[in-house]
Amino acid sequence: MIDSYRHKGLRRALVKKLKAKGIQDERVLEAINTVPRHFFLDTAFLEKSYEDIAFPIEEGQTISQPYTVAFQTQLLEVDRGDKILEIGTGSGYQCCILLELGATVFTIEYNQRLSHKARALLHKMGYRPKFICGDGSKGLAAFAPFDKILVTAGAPIVPQTLKDQLKVGGYLVIPVGDHKSQKMLRITRLSETEYEEESFQNFKFVPLLGEYGWK
Template sequence: MVDSYKHKGQRLALVEKIKEKGITDEKVLEAIGKIPRHFFMDSAFEAHAYQDKPFSIGEGQTISQPYTVALQTELLEVNEGDKVLEVGTGSGYQAAVLMEVGAEVYTIEYNRILHNRSRHLLQSMAYQGRFFFGDGSKGLPSFAPYDKIIVTAGAPSLPKELIKQLKVGGILVIPVGDDRVQHMTRITKIDEKTIQKEDFGMCSFVKLRGEYGWKG
């Protein structure tokens, strides 16, 4: 895996693009500028790596648009050392961004092929996250509670199990809607019975699979 001066220049240009779209968190921008996104894609499609668009990674899944990754990370308001659950490891790119901004990451993937691929890649890049294969719609209750939870697939509704696993004062960022269009939603857990819900506009993600996601 080679990260050339050309790649680094392309990343700087990408950072400028997402800044123009409204991302202001310097830690997030630094992470996007540092991580070789082309490592997370098949080498045949390297030319697409630094375009601000999603791209297929096989198994019916995509690597998210860089702006979307940056937006979800910014909305999560990660503090150094925050314990973060990521539902949907996918390519592993979002997990890498979370680790770069200082999170202690627990990430779970529904597809075994993607789980194995992303775990091996991230470990080869010296990222020290904790990787799990399973139904992320149910969270990872054995490691709860979490400071923050991020879901990188579209859910038909808010999974109550995830809210349960969030600390009081914690934040959940999740796309919620139908199987084509969702709304980027931020949930802040005020207390054990109260949440605050914010809507950050329309988006489109692959389906969240599992017991509290889309069946079939």
């Protein structure tokens, strides 16, 4: 696992692109500048690693476009020490960004093979989130409540189970829509029974699988 001067230069160029696209949170940009995205892709695709594009990984999944990762992370407004539930570990790249921001991360993945591969890679990189393999659409009640919840797959609805697992004042960031396009939403828990919903631009994610996702 080599992170060369060239790789670091490519990351700096990527950060400039993200700034130009409207990402302003300097801590998020610094995290993206720190995490070697090429570690998550086959070595044959080095030239693509720092382009602002999504890229296929195993099991029909993707590593998200860097802009998408930055946009979702910026919406979360991560504070150091936040307890965050990430739904959809995938490659593990988004999880590393959250960890670089000082969060304690519980990451849940539906696909067992992806979960095991991400665990092995992140441990090799020195990251130690809590890995769970299971139905992320149900959240993780045993460890709730969470300061923030991030969903990295397209959901048909906002699962009430996830809203229930937020702390008061916490954020749930989730893309909701059909298989073609999803609207990015941020749900803020205002009280035990009240929530506020903000709507942002459209994105395209792989489907959220599970009981409250796409069956």
